[in-house]
Amino acid sequence: MKIVALAGGVGGAKLADGLAQLLLPENLTIIVNTGDDFEHLGLYISPDLDTVCYTLGGLANTDTGWGRREETFHVLENLQKLGGPDWFRLGDRDLATHIERTRRIQEGQPLNQITRAFCRAWGIDYSILPMSDQSVRTMVETTEDGELAFQEYFVHRKCEPKVKGFHFAGIENAQPAPGVLEALEQADAVVICPSNPWVSIDPILAVAGLWSVLAAKPVVAVSPIIGGQAIKGPAAKMCIELGILPSALAVAHHYGKILSGFVLDRVDTNLAQNITIPTWITDTLMKNKDDRRRLAQGVLNLIEIL
Numbered sequence: 001m002k003i004v005a006l007a008g009g010v011g012g013a014k015l016a017d018g019l020a021q022l023l024l025p026e027n028l029t030i031i032v033n034t035g036d037d038f039e040h041l042g043l044y045i046s047p048d049l050d051t052v053c054y055t056l057g058g059l060a061n062t063d064t065g066w067g068r069r070e071e072t073f074h075v076l077e078n079l080q081k082l083g084g085p086d087w088f089r090l091g092d093r094d095l096a097t098h099i100e101r102t103r104r105i106q107e108g109q110p111l112n113q114i115t116r117a118f119c120r121a122w123g124i125d126y127s128i129l130p131m132s133d134q135s136v137r138t139m140v141e142t143t144e145d146g147e148l149a150f151q152e153y154f155v156h157r158k159c160e161p162k163v164k165g166f167h168f169a170g171i172e173n174a175q176p177a178p179g180v181l182e183a184l185e186q187a188d189a190v191v192i193c194p195s196n197p198w199v200s201i202d203p204i205l206a207v208a209g210l211w212s213v214l215a216a217k218p219v220v221a222v223s224p225i226i227g228g229q230a231i232k233g234p235a236a237k238m239c240i241e242l243g244i245l246p247s248a249l250a251v252a253h254h255y256g257k258i259l260s261g262f263v264l265d266r267v268d269t270n271l272a273q274n275i276t277i278p279t280w281i282t283d284t285l286m287k288n289k290d291d292r293r294r295l296a297q298g299v300l301n302l303i304e305i306l
């Protein structure tokens with residue numbers, strides 16, 4: 001079975017890792033959000049791509065949920081002393097990724113090619129693709145502070161400003177990265193990982209041509225909202241500010257017609273009666289590698305019965 005997974009950062013990376021434990025590299029492609037990408041300290045940073053790569057490469061820091069394991073912060077500490085910006089935590093090992101990515105971008109290499117080279121260097125056999133090589137920037141529209149670039153909102157302002165909407169700057173010029181449409185066309189099914197629907201998955205779905213290819217495929221999503229709460233990040237807070245009751249049901253409604261199956265947590269069992277497509281109810285919190293594989297297996301089982 002050939003699967004394409006759509007992923008943002010942490011939640012997406014964990015399920016992608018579960019799928020990778022079950023599928024051969026030729027049967028799994030992971031398409032990753034690049035709407036969170038930004039330039040900082042002159043470096044090109046792709047937080048979601050790096051989280052997915054670090055996770056699949058066994059390099060991720062599972063305690064923090066971001067960055068690399070066995071990380072040190074000597075550069076950041078010294079930057080701090082000199083009065084440099086320290087709101088975005090960049091570790092020493094992680095910095096090497098951004099420095100080399102930036103060098104290659106300045107040389108004219110496209111992001112998908114750079115990502116492929118990095119995956120090879122990290123021993124990752126799976127195909128991890130940026131949604132697009134062109135720049136797309138998620139902009140958060142807030143009630144009091146106007147429009148904020150995503151990392152400004154997410155990290156610098158700690159998701160405090162009240163959200164009233166989003167838009168994806170540059171999306172009209174973004175083409176799917178090489179391999180994205182081909183992987184989707186060849187896929188037997190698409191898995192929408194438990195990532196933030198508004199800011200991690202919507203940018204991917206907004207890339208030209210993706211929606212129509214997806215609409216012709218079985219698509220299964222795993223809810224990132226469990227018992228009305230996000231495990232991490234602002235998904236539930238955003239929901240409330242957008243005037244939506246945060247729940248797995250809201251996620252299912254958000255994806256709407258594109259979904260053929262939905263996976264929700266045991267604590268949300270009562271919501272399943274309001275969902276008209278096939279559902280699978282299970283423990284969806286992935287605390288370790290076994291949880292990731294078990295959830296991924298359930299997703300594949302649901303796809304088989306669709």
Ligand code: GDP
Pocket residue numbers: 007008009010011012013014048051194195196200222223224225226229230231232233235236284285286287
């Ligand atoms: P970010 O870019 O790092 O914020 O990552 P994502 O968009 O991929 O993930 C954020 C979402 O993942 C949040 O809404 C979390 O609730 C969800 N999430 C994180 N870990 C888990 C998990 O183990 N299970 C489920 N179901 N959702 C998770």
